[in-house]
Amino acid sequence: MSACRSLAAGVFAVCVVVSLWAGVVVGNNASGEDNGLSQNESATVWSRDADTGVPENSQTGVEAVAAATDISFKRPPATAATWTRNDFTDLRPGGVRESVYPPHADTRNGTYIADAHATTFAVQPSTRAHIASGETPLYIAPNGTVRGLVDYRIRETMGNQSLSVVSHEVTAVRVLREGRVIDEVSDTQTPTLTYGELSGGPTTLTLEADIRVRVETTGGNESVETLTISDSQSVTVYDLDAVGSAATYPNGKTEIAVFQPLPWQGYVLDGMSDHRVRGVWRFYxxxxxxxxRVVRANAGGTTVEHSDAHPVYVHAYPSRIGPRTQPVRDGPTLQRVWGIERRGAEETLGENISVEVVDGTYKTSYGVAVRTSSGSLDDVRVIGIVRGVTARVAESTNRTRIRESNLSVRVVEQDASEATVRIELYHDVGDPIVLADPERGSQPIRFDDRDGYITIAGQRVETNSSGVATVTLSQPGVYTVRYHPESWLTAEPAYASSTETIRWHPLSTRSGWWHLALTVSWNLIPFAVVYAAGRAFLNIFDIQRFL
Known part of the structure; x- marks a missing residue:
């Protein structure tokens, strides 16, 4: 049994280490291919592969775990871009009489040119977000790289004429956004293009190439053909635009709330890089x-074979782990999470993805509030779900000073069966806090959770214009009275919560003792009657002399 426990503990420890792990060592993978990743890092990038269990030849703990399940990350890992950048060098176009393209490529034919295409290999940094059923946008960084493959073949014959190649070239390869050229290179069939400073929002990136060939027919005549080919991809430029609010409590602690309309990873209290706040999103x-697979096309037909190059992408998904703060013991404490209720994200992951995705409805965590004893809104650095994209909160932020609140609770009237409690809520003497709002019922639109209230004995009560509320208690005991203030994000002025206790029991009054005596007396009357009757019976028959 102890051996089993030790084995389970070891596996659990490896899983924890792997889920938190982000490699920094560069090396070779198990097969020896130079992909820019260490052996452990290479094992983590293949979440879409079938999990076959722990292989006997696994050389590291990470390899063993990755073979049995998929590894998730709390931040967008750099491994996807590193692998893709290095693996792209293995992508080879065909020769002059052969075209190589992936099955999804949009190929075009000209007079002498056949099976021509320009296909995007990868756009990075980027993250595919699995938000809901039918909603999986590809977010790209405002500054990044587009890689692609351009290929074509030149026909061997045209009718009864043989064609010999005089010259051929890719004269230009461009990347365009909404028809505007962003970057351009020439004389390459495996272009790497860069873009920068793209404004945020949905857009279309297009990889476009110009091909020019010169051929000579059997009769010695030369002809020139040019062909333009392209591949367009819908993306969303991921540009963080965070808004923050901060409040200072009377005890000196600060509550920070940050809002971002796009999915985002969380934020860091700068200067304390270990103090982090995460939303609902995790990554694989x-x-x-x-x-x-790639297709090889030539005059004899087409064949399909395994591809030597595989682009790897980062994927973001809503995790059952949910929003978190770190460090757990001495770090900020999570106060509130805002967002939109969404569902169906698990349907978009596809086959062979084994991660702790939310099954059903989840909240998008567009806003997260924490309380901290150190740090301020000026220290906040917002981290996006696309690697390398960060932002500071906007300067037009709200800063609130939260006022103290005080509760005064006392029993003003009581009898043997119930007590009336008077609750006063105030900031300072003569400065009541009013919770009841007579205009509330006439407001056509309002947020139900915006109003403060007081709880006692399972009841919610509100103070009147004098800051007073009364409650009737029917059960003796000790009661906690708690003020739940309206959120400081919507209240003006804003108040801190406060708590008070009160004890009530009927025996704490003279009337209570009198009622107890009377009740006991009435309950003893039947016993007294029975006792008196028994004594009289014994006397009548003179039975006592036999006892």
């Missing part, structure tokens, strides 16, 4: 299956 990496 997986290859793009569209590049699992």
């Amino acid at each position: 990496t997986a290859r793009n299956p569209q590049w699992d």
Whole structure:
């Protein structure tokens, strides 16, 4: 039994280490291919592969875990971009009489040119977000790289004429956004293009190439053909635009709330890089299956074979782990999470993805509030779900000083069966806090959770214009009275919560003792009657002399 416990503990420890792990060592993977990753890092990028269990030849703990399940990350890992950048060098176009393309490529034919295409291999840094059923946008960084493959073949014959190649070239390869050229290179069939400073929002990136060939027919005549080919991809430029609010409590602690309309990873209290706040999103990496195979086309037909290059992407998904803060013991404490209720994210992951995705409805955590004893809104650095994209909160932020609140609770009237409690809520003497709002019922739109209230004995009560509320208690005991203030984000002025206790029991009054005596007396009357009757019976028959 102890051996089993030790084995389970070891596996659990490896899983924890792997889920938190982000490699920094560069090396070779198990097969010896130079992909820029260490052996452990290479094992983590293949979430889309079938999990076959722990292999006998696994050399590291990470390899063993990755073979049995998929590894998730709390931050977008750099491994996807590193693998893709290095693996892209293995992508080879065909020769002059052969074209190589993935099955999803949009090929075009000209007079002399056949099976021509320009296909995007990868856009990075980027993250595919699994938000809901039918909603999986590809977010790209405002500054990044587009890699692609351009290929074509030149026909061997045209009718009864043989064609010999005089020259051929890719004269230009461009990347365009909404028809505007962002970057351009020439004389390459495996272009790497860069873009920068793109404004945020949905857009279309297009990889476009110009091909020019010169051929000579059997009769010695030369002809020139040019062909433009392209591949467009819908993306969303991920540009963080965070808004923050902060409040200072009377005890000196600060509450910070940050809002971001796009999915985001969380934020860091700068200067204390270990003090972090995470939203609902976690990450895994997986290859793009569209590049699992390539087609080789020539005059004799087409063949399909395994691809030597596999682009890997980062994927973000809503995790059952949910929003978190760290460090757990001495770090900020999570106060509130805002967001939109969404569902169906698990349907978008595809086959062979084994991560702790939310099954059903989840909250998008567009806003997260924490309380901290150190740090301020000026220290906040917002981290996006796309690697390398960060932001500071906007300067037009709200800063609130939260006022103290005080509760005064006392019994003003009581009898043997119930007590009336008077509750006073105030900031200072003569400065009542009013919770009841007579205009509330006439407001056509309002947020139900915006109003403060007081709880006692399972009841919610509100103070009147004098800051007073009364409650009737029917059960003796000790009661906690708690003020739940309206959120400081919507209240003006804003108040801190406060708590008071009160004890009530009927025996704490003279009337209570009198009622107890009377009740006991009435309950003893039947016993007294029975006792008196028994004594009289014994006397009548003179039975006592036999006892």
